[in-house]
Amino acid sequence: MEKINWLEEVEKRRDSLIKDTQEFLQINSVLNEEEASPQAPFGKGIEEALQYLLHKGETDGFLTKNVDHYAGHIEHGQGDELVGILCHVDVVPEGDGWTDEPFSAAIRDGKIFARGAIDDKGPTMAAYYAFKIVKDLDLTLSKRVRIIIGTDEESSWQCVGHYFKHEEMPTVGFAPDADFPIIYAEKGLGDIELQLDFHGEAPPSGRTLLTFDSGRRLNMVPDHAKAVLKVSEGKDDITHAFNEYLSEKGIEGGYTKEGNALFLSIKGVSAHAMEPDNGINAGYHLAAFLQTVDLDEKGKSYVGFISEKLAFDSRGEKLSIAYHDDITDDLTINTGVFRYNREESIGTLGVNIRFPVTCDTKETESLLRKEAEENGFSINKFNVAPAHHVPQDHGLIQTLQKVYEEQTGEKAELLSIGGGTYARSLEAGVAFGPLFPGREDVAHQKDEHIFIEDLVKATAIYAQAIYELAK
Numbered sequence: 001m002e003k004i005n006w007l008e009e010v011e012k013r014r015d016s017l018i019k020d021t022q023e024f025l026q027i028n029s030v031l032n033e034e035e036a037s038p039q040a041p042f043g044k045g046i047e048e049a050l051q052y053l054l055h056k057g058e059t060d061g062f063l064t065k066n067v068d069h070y071a072g073h074i075e076h077g078q079g080d081e082l083v084g085i086l087c088h089v090d091v092v093p094e095g096d097g098w099t100d101e102p103f104s105a106a107i108r109d110g111k112i113f114a115r116g117a118i119d120d121k122g123p124t125m126a127a128y129y130a131f132k133i134v135k136d137l138d139l140t141l142s143k144r145v146r147i148i149i150g151t152d153e154e155s156s157w158q159c160v161g162h163y164f165k166h167e168e169m170p171t172v173g174f175a176p177d178a179d180f181p182i183i184y185a186e187k188g189l190g191d192i193e194l195q196l197d198f199h200g201e202a203p204p205s206g207r208t209l210l211t212f213d214s215g216r217r218l219n220m221v222p223d224h225a226k227a228v229l230k231v232s233e234g235k236d237d238i239t240h241a242f243n244e245y246l247s248e249k250g251i252e253g254g255y256t257k258e259g260n261a262l263f264l265s266i267k268g269v270s271a272h273a274m275e276p277d278n279g280i281n282a283g284y285h286l287a288a289f290l291q292t293v294d295l296d297e298k299g300k301s302y303v304g305f306i307s308e309k310l311a312f313d314s315r316g317e318k319l320s321i322a323y324h325d326d327i328t329d330d331l332t333i334n335t336g337v338f339r340y341n342r343e344e345s346i347g348t349l350g351v352n353i354r355f356p357v358t359c360d361t362k363e364t365e366s367l368l369r370k371e372a373e374e375n376g377f378s379i380n381k382f383n384v385a386p387a388h389h390v391p392q393d394h395g396l397i398q399t400l401q402k403v404y405e406e407q408t409g410e411k412a413e414l415l416s417i418g419g420g421t422y423a424r425s426l427e428a429g430v431a432f433g434p435l436f437p438g439r440e441d442v443a444h445q446k447d448e449h450i451f452i453e454d455l456v457k458a459t460a461i462y463a464q465a466i467y468e469l470a471k
Contacts, residue, residue, distance in 0.1 A: 084170030086422035130462030178431035188355035196347030209299025214283030221279030274418030388424035
């Protein structure tokens with residue numbers, strides 16, 4: 001058979017690839033639990049994105065299936081074995097500070113800008129077009145191939161849990177949802193909630209922390225934080241010190257006064273929780289400032305624990321949980337959600353920990369519980385998705401290395417990440433692109449984008465990969 005020029009095949013479809021990617025990105029597919037229904041368990045936008053992809057697959061002659069609106073798949077090929085391409089259509093909240101509207105899919109400087117452009121709707125469309133090329137060329141496959149479409153990868157992964165209760169597990173597969181060349185190891189993912197104990201509290205007096213609010217998701221560095229204080233006297237002293245703090249740290253913020261209420265706010269920089277140091281945690285800064293204000297007992301306990309045990313320490317050293325291994329590097333920790341309400345006796349912290357492959361998560365939990373209890377907190381929730389690791393000599397990795405090297409002319413180094421992809425849903429699954437070496441990782445950040453040239457190149461890589469794995 002004549003050697004296929006995969007990049008040439010993609011170039012023939014370049015205009016429609018760009019157009020369909022833009023259309024797909026223009027669907028606001030952020031989780032909306034208020035809209036949840038049996039026909040849209042994660043909200044109307046996510047359901048619209050799922051239906052968009054399934055309808056496209058049906059129109060192009062693939063076998064498609066909607067699995068109770070939790071997930072779906074697009075299938076082609078024949079044989080007993082199944083190759084999986086695991087994608088997701090949900091995106092994280094858009095956040096603030098965008099140059100263009102976050103769902104406009106505007107094109108500037110050879111890039112498509114939108115929430116989901118790189119994580120994961122742009123790569124999902126690349127994988128779809130790659131699959132369509134294999135089908136259009138009428139290539140003989142000895143295995144079935146499925147694009148499996150998830151709908152809540154950015155939150156609780158209920159979609160894949162539900163999907164694999166009803167559908168078969170692929171033999172091998174990849175998720176186009178991280179970096180090239182190949183992610184062969186992923187850290188364990190821990191979602192933890194800490195709760196401040198309000199029992200036996202003395203009545204507040206003087207300067208009282210009424211509310212503290214920051215962050216939307218555990219897997220994002222919060223880019224905004226606000227607090228309300230009840231201050232009987234000395235407001236000007238606090239606002240003067242606040243302005244000095246903002247100036248010293250080089251960050252934005254502001255305040256307003258209403259009667260005896262003082263409203264403080266700080267702007268940070270959002271980033272993915274797998275490397276919190278790429279962002280500026282607004283919640284940490286607000287707590288650090290408030291620790292300098294003489295607050296009521298519980299307010300002081302809340303901001304004190306944040307400042308002394310969590311703030312500006314992405315490696316968990318202050319909590320005595322630091323850990324490192326040579327496969328997946330350092331343990332990382334991000335406080336993504338801060339909620340405090342004095343009137344309702346609520347004081348919670350939502351923490352995301354990324355565990356190296358060899359880390360004993362039970363031991364980490366024990367250490368964390370000890371630190372929490374010593375500081376007036378308890379652990380409400382400690383949920384861990386285990387780390388994932390595919391041996392370097394596995395056939396899946398050998399095939400994808402060959403494809404990547406043939407398509408790029410560069411060595412296919414094996415990487416590990418702190419992020420979690422759907423690849424860990426498979427026994428033999430890896431993350432494979434779309435971010436090329438040297439490109440900035442803008443997932444979960446403002447002005448998220450994908451280079452059109454990278455979208456085209458990734459599509460060619462995915463097309464050859466699908467064929468090589470299934471031929």
